[in-house]
Amino acid sequence: MEMGTPGMTLMERAGAGAWRVIRRYLRGRPSARVVVLAGRGNNGGDGLVVARLAHAEGYPVATLLLGRPGDLRGDAAEACRRAREAGVEIVPLDPDGGTPAEILDLHLEQADLVVDALLGTGGRGAPRGGFAEAIQAVNRWRERRRERQHTGQPPGWGVVAALDLPSGLDPDTGRAAGAVIAADFTVTFGALKTGLLMGPALRFTGAVHLIDIGLPAEAFPEPDAFLVTPALVRSDLPPADPDAHKGSRGRVLVAAGSRGMSGAAILAARGALRGGAGLVFAAVPAGERPVVASAVPEALTIPLPEDEAGRPGPGAAEAILAWSPAPDAVVLGPGLGRSPAVTAAVLELMGRCPAPMVVDADGLNALAGSDGEPDAPAGAARGTQAAAPWPGPRVLTPHPGEAARLLGTTTGAVQQDRPAAARELARRWGAVAVLKGARTLVAEPSGRLWIIPTGSPALATGGTGDVLAGLIGALLAGGMAAPAAARTGAFLHGWAGQRLARRWGTHGALAGDVPAAVARARALLARGGAREAADRRMLESCGIILEDAGDLGD
Numbered sequence: 001m002e003m004g005t006p007g008m009t010l011m012e013r014a015g016a017g018a019w020r021v022i023r024r025y026l027r028g029r030p031s032a033r034v035v036v037l038a039g040r041g042n043n044g045g046d047g048l049v050v051a052r053l054a055h056a057e058g059y060p061v062a063t064l065l066l067g068r069p070g071d072l073r074g075d076a077a078e079a080c081r082r083a084r085e086a087g088v089e090i091v092p093l094d095p096d097g098g099t100p101a102e103i104l105d106l107h108l109e110q111a112d113l114v115v116d117a118l119l120g121t122g123g124r125g126a127p128r129g130g131f132a133e134a135i136q137a138v139n140r141w142r143e144r145r146r147e148r149q150h151t152g153q154p155p156g157w158g159v160v161a162a163l164d165l166p167s168g169l170d171p172d173t174g175r176a177a178g179a180v181i182a183a184d185f186t187v188t189f190g191a192l193k194t195g196l197l198m199g200p201a202l203r204f205t206g207a208v209h210l211i212d213i214g215l216p217a218e219a220f221p222e223p224d225a226f227l228v229t230p231a232l233v234r235s236d237l238p239p240a241d242p243d244a245h246k247g248s249r250g251r252v253l254v255a256a257g258s259r260g261m262s263g264a265a266i267l268a269a270r271g272a273l274r275g276g277a278g279l280v281f282a283a284v285p286a287g288e289r290p291v292v293a294s295a296v297p298e299a300l301t302i303p304l305p306e307d308e309a310g311r312p313g314p315g316a317a318e319a320i321l322a323w324s325p326a327p328d329a330v331v332l333g334p335g336l337g338r339s340p341a342v343t344a345a346v347l348e349l350m351g352r353c354p355a356p357m358v359v360d361a362d363g364l365n366a367l368a369g370s371d372g373e374p375d376a377p378a379g380a381a382r383g384t385q386a387a388a389p390w391p392g393p394r395v396l397t398p399h400p401g402e403a404a405r406l407l408g409t410t411t412g413a414v415q416q417d418r419p420a421a422a423r424e425l426a427r428r429w430g431a432v433a434v435l436k437g438a439r440t441l442v443a444e445p446s447g448r449l450w451i452i453p454t455g456s457p458a459l460a461t462g463g464t465g466d467v468l469a470g471l472i473g474a475l476l477a478g479g480m481a482a483p484a485a486a487r488t489g490a491f492l493h494g495w496a497g498q499r500l501a502r503r504w505g506t507h508g509a510l511a512g513d514v515p516a517a518v519a520r521a522r523a524l525l526a527r528g529g530a531r532e533a534a535d536r537r538m539l540e541s542c543g544i545i546l547e548d549a550g551d552l553g554d
Ligand SMILES: NC(=O)c1ccc[n+]([C@@H]2O[C@H](COP(=O)([O-])OP(=O)(O)OC[C@H]3O[C@@H](n4cnc5c(N)ncnc54)[C@H](OP(=O)(O)O)[C@@H]3O)[C@@H](O)[C@H]2O)c1
Pocket: 002, 010, 011, 014, 039, 040, 041, 042, 043, 044, 046, 118, 119, 120, 121, 122, 123, 124, 125, 126, 127, 128, 129, 131, 163, 164, 165, 189, 190, 213, 215
């Protein structure tokens, strides 16, 4: 019983909701054979409800149960009894791994659609014994079907549906501790689990459908991670001001670029301008000034003292701090290069400049103590000394490699548990942390986490991060608080990437295309009128489908 609703009712609702979604995938295949793989817990129970409903509609169904029917308890046992009574074929398999792989393959070979109901939120660690073998068998089956589809051999069609979450996936981190089901889609119940929304989980979950099973919000633990929705972004963006002038939109100072990397300054400045800044000042090493000024004539340029390699040299921080008028936000880091003088300038600016600041790329390298000198102290050690309290809000925008340097760990470790890495960055550095990558995360020092649904592989190219830094800078300069600016910037940037992918595909869009696409995405988002259906469609384009509550069907 959960909050007054009997557990069996919830299980029936979950199974019925899942079946409604699965049936859509089976459209046009009335005799598709459904094979349900069920575990011994409630996830298995949900699968047995699906098996019964599919059977009731005339689909040929078999359930492979990892255990004996007598192993099931409570609601799962009741779901099993109902399925058996309805005439569903139930095949018990050895949960300890005693079932030969050929037997598993043989059963699966008959399938057209496989329902994964082995492990749900109760799964702990790497799947053991027969569970791992069953998962591997399903993944092999899916691969075989794909291969046949590509070579035109029947039967080529074959789809895997995961219930609640792909078995083996950690519900909190999206981490794969061992074998994990690679699903074509996932039907999840009651609430989106954080792990389902993590970038590394995307290749296991497919599209995620959320089913309302009528659980009240109080039934869930107080959430500490939130999906950034189009509605939230719209409400965070400042309304259009009919009285606006360039002075009222915010001044962004972009401290970026060095010899050979003036493009980073150009892209960050364009990101800030297309992000809505009223005025952008590009503070660049003096030698880069002509090229930056001619590439971005809308920006004013500030010459910085430079070293012999064309990087900002001693005195650069003072030149920026002394600049008048004082900026409303600073973007620090893209393309600065690495040197002890750059590191000193970054630390000085972070420690003395009261304006909100975005720190990116070489700014982050400097912060991590990685200044290109062989005897530089380890990043994590130096970082802790340099950290907060800062004189103004700070937003750090690392990709996983930079995050690893800031945390003194490896990129692999960051990707294994992105929520933990993002939170630790925010806590350790006293800043809002934007951990970039598929499904960018925004963490606040309090531990609150924001998940950005938008994004596209089209953005996996040099320079797009510089645009994001400029964009967040513009939003900060426009008066947004650091967490809102970070999540809004990341959301718009990701959506711009999706829109570019529609035009150019996932390969070939330029970072230089992103600023205008961001402005367009913002304009579309800010449009008035009835937004609910459009917002839903937008989330769908990110692979997150909020199913209609519909009839709970009790
Ligand atoms: N709570 C609700 O209101 C609600 C509503 C709708 C649906 N559900 C469903 O219920 C599910 C949760 O059910 P549940 O708590 O019974 O857990 P479960 O996800 O069904 O898994 C529990 C079972 O898995 C086994 N197990 C755990 N880790 C394993 C591993 N690494 N390898 C092999 N076996 C492992 C457990 O055996 P041992 O005990 O021996 O480890 C236990 O038999 C949800 O995911 C959802 O599908 C819940």
